[in-house]
Amino acid sequence: MDSQDLAIGIADVEAAAVRLKGQIVSTRLVESEALNARYKARILFKPECLQRTGSFKFRGAYNRISQFTEDERRRGIIAYSSGNHAQGVASSARLFGIHATIIMPHDAPQTKVANTRSYGADVVFYDRYNQTRDAVARPYIEERGMVLVPPYDDPSIMAGQGTIGLEIVAETRERGLHLDELFVPSGGGGLISGVSVAVKAGSPQTRIWGVEPENFDDLRRSLIAGEQVANEPGHRSICDAILTPQPGDLTFPINRRNLAGAVAVSDKAVKVAMRDAANYLKLIVEPGGCVGLAALAGSDVNIEGKTVAVVLSGGNVDLDLYGGLIASA
Known part of the structure; x- marks a missing residue:
């Protein structure tokens, strides 16, 4: 597919950044020496849980x-x-x-x-x-x-979410870093499609990975199949924010072009990741927002010795539920 046939390009993301100026929090990347040591990598977290309304949306x-x-x-x-x-x-x-x-x-x-x-x-x-x-x-x-106003399959929605990618590229460049891998939560694909457009324009060598809950890995399976594949009904997950039936019609062509692949993580791994975010980053992250951190330990992507970015996409979670989840991790 020619790039002109895709729903958005870098110019759309840049235009969105102009509209959003003064309205959003430019969330700065954070890291933990303990997590860097555990994974033998430099890991930079994009804390969109601190964004206006508590998520990237x-x-x-x-x-x-x-x-x-x-x-x-x-x-x-x-x-x-x-x-x-x-x-x-x-x-x-x-x-x-x-x-x-x-x-x-x-x-x-x-x-x-x-x-x-x-x-x-x-x-x-x-x-x-x-x-x-x-x-x-x-x-x-x-x-x-x-x-x-749809949640993901809309060019303006995708471009707005893509401003996260602009900020990641700008800040890593500002720090003099070469970004090797990027992990992004994925539901319908609005976030990762927009981010991928921005990151591939500014850091084309970066490999981008979608992260989904087990049994809701429609993006992973769709990328393998080369076409949209729907999730099987009847499954449950604690990751309520990213439970969608299948990749979007507009988002999937972009993700098929830009992504290195996608990985699925268990609810158990997500609970551990939520606890780690609290312990080491001092951040409350909701289950769906924490799948990228869960993927560091639960995927086959080799990150040792690399510079890695992880989008923590949201922090809106009932506190009683949150306490129970991290206690059971």
């Missing part, structure tokens, strides 16, 4: 909503999300004075539901195991004329 949501026409602003926003995109959309909508309704799974973490409502959005629940969110959203779009 604000970047894409703001970039998309900032480009609304007056007619779209009047019609209002409909979005679906397990929680992080919900908060990014709700917060951005409030900044622009736009009404937002968010469709969330009934088992979404309560902190994500409460935060979404605190930004002024209405929340509608659905059963993620027996209903499709597209079907639940359809009446709001077709009958009420509301504007869908």
Whole structure:
């Protein structure tokens, strides 16, 4: 596929960075001497758990909503999300004075539901195991004329998330570092597709790896097959933020071009990674946001002697659940 056929390019990510200037936290890379010693590598963590609304999702949501026409602003926003995109959309909508309704799974973490409502959005629940969110959203779009802001398969969303890649490249260059490997959480692929565009433009030698929960490794299997493959139904994972049915139509072609591959990690490994993030980085990271750290020990990617970056994509987790997970690690 020619690069002109892809949904976004580096110019789109750079334009998103201009729109986001002054609106986001430019999260600086952090590291731990103890983790560096354990893995015999220099590991740099991108703490998007410290981002506005507690995850990277604000970047894409703001970039998309900032480009609304007056007619779209009047019609209002409909979005679906397990929680992080919900908060990014709700917060951005409030900044622009736009009404937002968010469709969330009934088992979404309560902190994500409460935060979404605190930004002024209405929340509608659905059963993620027996209903499709597209079907639940359809009446709001077709009958009420509301504007869908999707969680990942949208050029403006992807470009906004890609600004993380710009910041990683800029900071590693500023430190005089050669970035060998990059691990990025992957659900529908909006984050990793945008990041990969930015990183490949500025650091083409860097190998980029998607990370997914076991039994939700649709990206890994799709990359192997060379086409989109869906997850089998009926599985569960603690990584609620990145449980998607299959790679996006727009994200997958970019990821197929830019990624070295993808790896799957167990819930057990994620719990250990969450504990390590707390112990060594002093960061609260939610399960789906911590899969990249879990992959350092749980994948076949050789990182010894290399400079590695890991995106910690979010930190929105119910504290009671969080305490239980790290205690059981």
